[in-house]
Amino acid sequence: MPARQGYLDELEKLKNDVIKMGSVLEESINNVVTALKKVDGKLAEDIIASDDKIDDYERKIEKACIALIAKQQPVASDLRRVTSIMRIIADVERIADHCADISEYIIKLSNEEEIVMPKYVIEMVYAMKQMVVDTIESFVNEDHDQAERVIAADDIVDDYFEKIMDELCIAMKHNPDKIRQYSEYLMIVKYLERMADHATNIAEWIEFIITGELEIGKQ
């Protein structure tokens, strides 16, 4: 088997695993939406428990990337593709971590006096989720325009964060007895904002795969 074919076959396997890892993440985000809407502490616990699956994928894919570099010694854009995958899975893992972090706050909220969910939280989750879905899709198709749209969408999520923080500060003032719960929602939306940042990172790695130019850190 020619060396390049060996590289291509192994890369294909890698890509499939990344896509599978992305599906597990999407499922986790969907569960976060449900747990948030119902303030469901039990489901939140399940989300935390399922984080292991993502960690396992990360280790498996990383190992395969290293083995591929050592064995096939890819250069130029072939090497770029593999190293970018290593960075992408690290960001996917962080997003999944934040699903677990948010779940911890859902559990706290489920044990406290209920409050009405602050405005825009669900809209913010959906905006962030769309970024993740689009990122995975742009990875599959190496679609530069779609990756660009993900990066642009980060502003929308950031705006939601600012708007919700303003709303929460007003709500705390009017309902001082609920300050604890509002603070917990503030933590939750902070994590959502970070998740969108990680999706942006992934989109930038995808652009790097396609163009060879790295935008990360320039923002």
Next chain:
Amino acid sequence: MPARQGYLDELEKLKNDVIKMGSVLEESINNVVTALKKVDGKLAEDIIASDDKIDDYERKIEKACIALIAKQQPVASDLRRVTSIMRIIADVERIADHCADISEYIIKLSNEEEIVMPKYVIEMVYAMKQMVVDTIESFVNEDHDQAERVIAADDIVDDYFEKIMDELCIAMKHNPDKIRQYSEYLMIVKYLERMADHATNIAEWIEFIITGELEIGKQ
């Protein structure tokens, strides 16, 4: 030059760069302490601007790691050492990012009506900073016990976070006009808590270098 000597020479260079990157991070954390104490928006801007230096180190070291894997094809503990360095610098970069994130909130605070710094914030920064310093040192000496102490110290930082969050909720109740500023401090301490988490990750990678056993994700 025998292959193994080539590996050892390149590894030595890598390690030195990681130590230099660690020094830049320490300087950045020291600046955060000063900027926090004085609520110094100008210094906070400098911290944000200096984040590029860390990003440059990360890219340079990562490139060198990949080149080393492709060229020297290390196996077993030699390979483990290189791949762990790639993970360590990613965590160092995140901690530096959070220095910049905190600085954004210091700038906001510097433009608002001044409030007394909430209790324990500075103690929390120092506890986190000590973890970072000890992590770098345990990396230099491959000191398993010191890495263990870093991991144990994470609980102290977490306790500070919980204590400060409680304090902030009470303070908000008593000073509803300062809720905005207290919310910003809440964001700052959340970042401090994350920074300690990243230091813990680094300590776990150092243990992995030494023992070959990975504790990450098991916590």
